[in-house]
């Protein structure tokens with residue numbers, strides 16, 4: 001496998017992929033390949049599949065096989081880097097952990113995996129035994145039912161891979177215990193990537209304050225707010241997730257108000273009902289942009305959401321705006337907030353900007369690995 005002249009720099013610089021048009025020579029069939037420059041210098045070892053985008057995924061940057069020993073060393077390294085993060089965390093974050101196409105979330109003794117590309121699918125017999133032997137979980141469950149997989153031409157795979165099949169995921173986060181039915185859960189079951197923002201909110205919120213958690217899922221933000229003595233209203237369209245929220249609140253002797261519905265519609269209804277304003281409004285939408293051409297429409301939608309949120313925000317209140325879409329970056333979030341604030345005649349200051357947490361590493365060499373951004377703004381009247 002030969003990279004086109006000039007494209008070898010990408011791999012030399014630890015980018016773990018080459019597109020089909022970046023190859024000068026490619027084998028006829030999918031399989032493990034040694035990747036070289038046009039001057040025959042060794043670059044890495046990867047897996048080639050013309051049906052995949054990128055066509056080559058690079059798994060090592062030194063000579064050697066893509067075998068169980070390699071994957072075991074990747075898993076050990078990933079585990080070392082998560083020391084001290086508690087029982088629930090992302091253990092493997094694909095490219096950023098040197099494992100393009102594999103995501104592993106740890107929930108205590110249960111691992112939930114997502115296989116996102118053809119290479120990792122083909123290499124299953126090498127990495128799965130390594131995962132089990134290195135991490136010694138009680139069970140491994142697969143949730144490979146994401147859109148990315150369909151784009152790779154792969155079927156969905158959902159079910160147990162090792163050990164007893166868990167029906168529920170027991171997620172513990174800072175003393176909150178969630179019981180999430182696995183088959184119905186979104187993604188790998190829990191949005192681990194917002195843990196640090198949830199902690200931030202809990203540190204900032206005070207008794208008697210009002211918190212509006214829009215796109216709440218199982219209420220990770222709302223539950224922390226009520227634990228501090230605040231009032232919280234959670235909004236999501238997923239009834240199953242709201243059911244988990246409700247059960248979790250009861251188990252902990254807490255109370256969160258719930259509205260099931262489409263976010264925009266619920267915000268409009270709250271305004272029409274003359275709801276009391278909130279001290280904190282959180283907007284944590286799903287991935288609104290999957291392709292660059294979707295960006296303008298997504299921004300318009302977000303401006304509308306932020307406008308309504310500002311109307312529901314009390315003076316000197318806090319607005320938390322997140323994007324988990326790679327194409328919707330910090331600059332776009334700031335522009336959205338600026339447009340909405342101008343429409344609503346509100347003056348805002350940027351208090352904090354956060355990025356994906358350390359268990360979802362951001363590799364300098366893989367720009368796509370920075371995907372989660374949150375801007376925290378405070379209403380700042382003169």
Ligand SMILES: C[S@@+](CC[C@H](N)C(=O)[O-])C[C@H]1O[C@@H](n2cnc3c(N)ncnc32)[C@H](O)[C@@H]1O
Pocket residue numbers: 186190191194215216217218219220221235236237238241261262263264284285286287324
């Ligand atoms: C990124 S997750 C939110 C994670 C959550 N904040 C947490 O800390 O666990 C996005 C959530 O938005 C919900 N959702 C997606 N589209 C929606 C819509 N149009 N209206 C309301 N909720 C929606 C999904 O059900 C999902 O729970």
